[in-house]
Amino acid sequence: MSGTRRRPPGSTDVARLAGVSQKTVSRVMNGEPYVSDEIRERVLAAARELGYRRNTAARALNLGRFHRIGVVSLGSALYGPATQLIELERRARAIGYAFSVVHTLEGDEGGVARAMESLLEQGVDGIVLSDPIDGGQEPRIEPGVPLLSLGPLPGLSGPDVIVHRPSNEDAGREATEHLLGLGHPTVWHVAGPERWWASRDRVRGWRAALAAASAPEPPLLTGDWTPASGYAAGRVLAGNPDVTAVFVANDDMAIGVLHALAEAGRAVPGQVSVVGMDDIPAAAHLAPPLTTVRQDFAASAAQGLARLVDRIEGRQDAPAPDVPTTRLVTRRSTRPYRP
Numbered sequence: 001m002s003g004t005r006r007r008p009p010g011s012t013d014v015a016r017l018a019g020v021s022q023k024t025v026s027r028v029m030n031g032e033p034y035v036s037d038e039i040r041e042r043v044l045a046a047a048r049e050l051g052y053r054r055n056t057a058a059r060a061l062n063l064g065r066f067h068r069i070g071v072v073s074l075g076s077a078l079y080g081p082a083t084q085l086i087e088l089e090r091r092a093r094a095i096g097y098a099f100s101v102v103h104t105l106e107g108d109e110g111g112v113a114r115a116m117e118s119l120l121e122q123g124v125d126g127i128v129l130s131d132p133i134d135g136g137q138e139p140r141i142e143p144g145v146p147l148l149s150l151g152p153l154p155g156l157s158g159p160d161v162i163v164h165r166p167s168n169e170d171a172g173r174e175a176t177e178h179l180l181g182l183g184h185p186t187v188w189h190v191a192g193p194e195r196w197w198a199s200r201d202r203v204r205g206w207r208a209a210l211a212a213a214s215a216p217e218p219p220l221l222t223g224d225w226t227p228a229s230g231y232a233a234g235r236v237l238a239g240n241p242d243v244t245a246v247f248v249a250n251d252d253m254a255i256g257v258l259h260a261l262a263e264a265g266r267a268v269p270g271q272v273s274v275v276g277m278d279d280i281p282a283a284a285h286l287a288p289p290l291t292t293v294r295q296d297f298a299a300s301a302a303q304g305l306a307r308l309v310d311r312i313e314g315r316q317d318a319p320a321p322d323v324p325t326t327r328l329v330t331r332r333s334t335r336p337y338r339p
Contacts, residue, residue, distance in 0.1 A: 070119030151197035172205025183337035184245035230256025238264035251276035289331035
């Protein structure tokens with residue numbers, strides 16, 4: 001009859017379409033082991049066809065059935081994202097949550113939406129976007145569970161979306177203020193890719209420190225987080241005698257800058273002072289040892305996950321104030337300016 005509302009699909013409908021028992025459907029939706037890949041895929045395909053996934057996710061949120069947090073990651077081998085992912089997993093497991101990761105590729109249109117869909121099909125109570133970038137595309141699904149984004153993402157909004165921004169802007173400001181405090185007339189910057197929110201925030205911190213000191217803002221150089229791109233930028237900097245201080249957006253690129261400066265005969269820190277960011281394990285053992293801004297990935301992960309778990313578990317108390325997660329580590333790649 002027209003106008004009659006169809007009941008939402010249930011697990012019995014999924015079991016019937018997949019040709020399995022209702023208990024098997026429950027095992028798959030709860031992410032339990034001892035289900036073959038072929039059966040799991042058949043159940044998930046049936047759930048997708050019937051539109052059952054969203055109801056399952058809502059029920060899991062209400063009942064706390066999964067006790068699992070999913071993470072969407074670029075799968076980057078870079079020190080910052082990789083360390084952040086490890087700390088997210090450690091923290092999640094420490095507070096009693098299982099942990100599932102789905103990797104995407106930079107520039108993969110719709111990759112974030114597909115990754116979230118995959119996590120929801122596995123069964124998660126909340127999702128973390130660990131290293132969001134601005135791909136120019138709005139997410140095309142609503143997760144239906146609380147979501148923590150470690151940085152903004154265009155089009156991502158709603159009552160269960162939490163945006164937690166690590167202290168990248170503060171780090172950019174602190175690095176630049178350190179060099180200005182040594183008497184350098186200005187500070188050049190080698191930024192990361194413009195699509196990365198972390199890179200944009202570090203640029204903002206650099207600009208804010210220059211503006212506060214009434215220092216001129218040099219042209220911005222950009223890399224792709226790799227030592228090779230830092231080397232390319234360093235060759236440009238080495239050819240400019242006015243360059244006396246450089247803040248590089250990560251330590252890997254700073255290694256490339258140091259290489260280019262040494263190759264050109266520009267002594268560090270005798271002629272050029274250099275500051276990196278992240279404090280990778282090699283930073284203390286470079287020649288010279290690198291002054292850098294250390295990020296406390298454990299503290300950042302704990303702060304973000306605390307907000308997500310509060311939302312998952314329905315706690316309405318005001319979140320604890322964030323504590324600083326960056327700290328300048330001074331080594332021998334910087335020294336006072338000498339005209």
